[in-house]
Amino acid sequence: MEKFKTLKSTCIPLPLQDIDTDQIIPARFLKATTREGFGDNLFRDWRYKENDHLNPDFILNQPGITGDVLVAGENFGCGSSREHAAWALFDFGFKVVISSFFADIFKNNALNNGLLPVQVSNEFLNLLFEKIQADPSTEVNVSLEDQEISIAGTDFKESFEINPYKKYCLVQGYDDIDFLISKKEEIKEFEDNRLEVAR
Amino acid sequence: MLMEVKTLFDKIWDNHVVHQIENGPNVLYIDKHFIHEVTSPQAFAGLKERGIGVYRPEQTVATADHNVPTQDQHLPIKDALSRHQVDTLIKNCDEFGVELYGLGHPYQGIVHVIGPELGITQPGMTIVCGDSHTSTHGAFGNIAFGIGTSEVEQVLATQCVLQRKPKTMKIQIDGVLNKGVVSKDIILYVISKLSTSGGTGYFIEFCGSAIEGLSMEARMTICNMSIEMGARGGLIAPDDTTFNYIKDREFAPKGELWERKLAYWKTLKSDKGASFDKEIHFKAEDIEPMITYGTNPGMGIGVSETIPAVNGQSDVTLKKALEYMDLTGGSQLLGKKVDYVFIGSCTNSRIEDLRMVADLVKGKKKAEHVNAMIIPGSKQVEKQAVTEGIDKVLAEAGFELRQPGCSACLGMNEDKVPKGKYCVSTSNRNFEGRQGPGARTMLASPLTAAASAITGHVTDVREMLN
Numbered sequence: 001m002e003k004f005k006t007l008k009s010t011c012i013p014l015p016l017q018d019i020d021t022d023q024i025i026p027a028r029f030l031k032a033t034t035r036e037g038f039g040d041n042l043f044r045d046w047r048y049k050e051n052d053h054l055n056p057d058f059i060l061n062q063p064g065i066t067g068d069v070l071v072a073g074e075n076f077g078c079g080s081s082r083e084h085a086a087w088a089l090f091d092f093g094f095k096v097v098i099s100s101f102f103a104d105i106f107k108n109n110a111l112n113n114g115l116l117p118v119q120v121s122n123e124f125l126n127l128l129f130e131k132i133q134a135d136p137s138t139e140v141n142v143s144l145e146d147q148e149i150s151i152a153g154t155d156f157k158e159s160f161e162i163n164p165y166k167k168y169c170l171v172q173g174y175d176d177i178d179f180l181i182s183k184k185e186e187i188k189e190f191e192d193n194r195l196e197v198a199r
Numbered sequence: 200m201l202m203e204v205k206t207l208f209d210k211i212w213d214n215h216v217v218h219q220i221e222n223g224p225n226v227l228y229i230d231k232h233f234i235h236e237v238t239s240p241q242a243f244a245g246l247k248e249r250g251i252g253v254y255r256p257e258q259t260v261a262t263a264d265h266n267v268p269t270q271d272q273h274l275p276i277k278d279a280l281s282r283h284q285v286d287t288l289i290k291n292c293d294e295f296g297v298e299l300y301g302l303g304h305p306y307q308g309i310v311h312v313i314g315p316e317l318g319i320t321q322p323g324m325t326i327v328c329g330d331s332h333t334s335t336h337g338a339f340g341n342i343a344f345g346i347g348t349s350e351v352e353q354v355l356a357t358q359c360v361l362q363r364k365p366k367t368m369k370i371q372i373d374g375v376l377n378k379g380v381v382s383k384d385i386i387l388y389v390i391s392k393l394s395t396s397g398g399t400g401y402f403i404e405f406c407g408s409a410i411e412g413l414s415m416e417a418r419m420t421i422c423n424m425s426i427e428m429g430a431r432g433g434l435i436a437p438d439d440t441t442f443n444y445i446k447d448r449e450f451a452p453k454g455e456l457w458e459r460k461l462a463y464w465k466t467l468k469s470d471k472g473a474s475f476d477k478e479i480h481f482k483a484e485d486i487e488p489m490i491t492y493g494t495n496p497g498m499g500i501g502v503s504e505t506i507p508a509v510n511g512q513s514d515v516t517l518k519k520a521l522e523y524m525d526l527t528g529g530s531q532l533l534g535k536k537v538d539y540v541f542i543g544s545c546t547n548s549r550i551e552d553l554r555m556v557a558d559l560v561k562g563k564k565k566a567e568h569v570n571a572m573i574i575p576g577s578k579q580v581e582k583q584a585v586t587e588g589i590d591k592v593l594a595e596a597g598f599e600l601r602q603p604g605c606s607a608c609l610g611m612n613e614d615k616v617p618k619g620k621y622c623v624s625t626s627n628r629n630f631e632g633r634q635g636p637g638a639r640t641m642l643a644s645p646l647t648a649a650a651s652a653i654t655g656h657v658t659d660v661r662e663m664l665n
């Protein structure tokens with residue numbers, strides 16, 4: 001997993017609530033058996049019209065809108081548990097997703113892939129949407145170390161929560177499986193001591 | 200000594216904690232792991248990269264369901280990518296020693312249908328699968344939840360997963376259900392009240408007299424959709440209904456072990472006075488047959504109600520949903536022309552669902568213009584339907600009974616609803632494009648779906664009863 005410390009970037013705004021993982025990557029593109037290449041079909045049915053023509057109205061297709069940060073409305077990543085959603089966002093180039101609320105499974109999946117979910121207040125989120133709308137070159141600074149997000153060139157900033165263990169993993173580029181494998185002895189001991197009826 | 204008062208969830212969770220990371224997640228031991236072709240290949244690839252095997256292969260069960268055709272399953276899969284994905288599962292199971300109920304196997308079916316019907320799913324367990332509707336298994340009084348592929352790899356490698364302990368919520372539903380109202384309506388009603396994020400961060404225990412009166416199939420429908428409120432999962436305390444369902448199934452404990460397990464299972468309930476982080480009560484009498492109008496499962500109404508109107512700027516999400524559905528706020532869904540009816544998915548494809556549909560459509564014919572598809576949840580359900588003559592009843596009514604799989608629930612195979620068409624579906628998600636690009640899904644119970652197939656428009660099933 002890639003390490004994450006700080007990021008300064010422009011943002012891509014998607015001010016819709018309840019964006020589900022079927023929108024992030026539709027099921028018909030889940031047939032691959034590797035983790036790569038899902039970025040091509042990120043937000044497929046919003047990005048393309050029928051006959052695979054680009055939809056010029058969709059934000060990712062608008063000239064001058066770029067960035068490593070996706071800013072989305074409340075309850076981002078709800079629905080299917082497909083980790084392909086996190087892979088698609090990461091593969092496309094996103095490093096951070098900002099929202100006022102993330103669905104549980106998506107949050108775990110993102111963290112397991114070096115994609116940082118930054119949960120901010122509704123006020124901060126709305127302010128950020130306004131700033132980006134007024135000026136698409138608006139940048140945010142994200143510091144994982146300080147758990148802080150700020151709008152560059154302004155006094156607007158907010159701290160965000162992240163589990164200390166997950167923070168450690170991201171900063172070190174260390175993953176959960178490494179950790180669990182290091183606990184094998186303890187797992188074996190747990191198995192040996194279980195009540196038979198509870199198995 | 201003062202006994203600690205615990206919820207059912209806490210009892211099971213605490214029984215499975217191997218290790219607590221300070222200020223971090225728990226190492227949670229997993230009793231049963233279900234895998235399928237779509238979310239497992241990258242996990243197996245990860246194991247290969249690390250040069251490790253599956254730690255407890257006998258605790259993992261595989262099936263092919265998401266990406267399989269529902270016709271001619273004896274023939275090679277036509278779509279090359281799908282075939283490759285299913286073949287990869289076969290190879291991986293073979294190489295890593297995992298039991299596979301693949302295409303052609305008498306136990307094959309949707310992962311959340313086969314676990315319970317084979318007696319693999321039991322009270323008190325922890326169960327995971329790379330699929331969000333793993334919550335279904337919670338109907339048997341266990342902790343079951345969906346995980347991502349990295350977590351699938353964790354479980355394959357160590358039989359454990361790193362999880363933070365969720366908060367607990369109690370949803371109590373008392374009373375007697377109205378005529379024509381079934382468990383799908385209960386859960387659609389609850390989600391419409393709580394919204395798609397109302398349960399995020401929680402594990403939900405469903406209880407109350409209306410829940411206790413339900414069959415296992417009906418309880419599974421409730422727990423299945425608890426994820427649609429954002430909850431990690433849902434569970435229902437096991438009782439005689441649960442025990443009678445499990446007894447004598449293929450992998451159920453037998454003989455003396457059964458007696459001992461039964462005694463343990465009977466202790467699995469929330470203690471009197473146990474406190475939940477949140478408690479909500481509903482009355483069964485308030486629920487009518489439900490249907491969704493929008494593009495998430497929280498956008499549901501009673502079938503006789505009107506679609507909410509868009510209220511100014513703040514309703515962008517509702518506005519977008521109604522545009523996608525080509526519906527108008529303030530109007531009724533009742534009477535809306537229906538093009539497709541899909542009866543299937545891990546929410547409603549069990550034998551009881553098929554019986555319910557057969558009873559309603561017996562001696563009737565579907566409307567000419569409706570395409571009505573029924574996909575049994577498993578090979579065993581399919582077989583039972585034939586034994587009971589349900590297949591004939593359905594065929595006479597013009598319904599097409601296909602072979603088991605996820606099918607048009609997620610539109611991964613060729614079973615899709617065409618762009619712009621309206622489908623009354625017994626599945627669990629009405630997201631944009633879920634049943635195919637541009638498809639318009641209205642979620643409802645098998646009864647409402649079957650009734651709508653007969654009349655050709657959204658129908659209040661109560662008018663067809665008695």
Ligand code: SF4
Nearest residue numbers: 332544545605608609
């Ligand atoms: S039937 Fe639908 S919801 Fe259920 S496991 Fe299959 S794809 Fe998922």
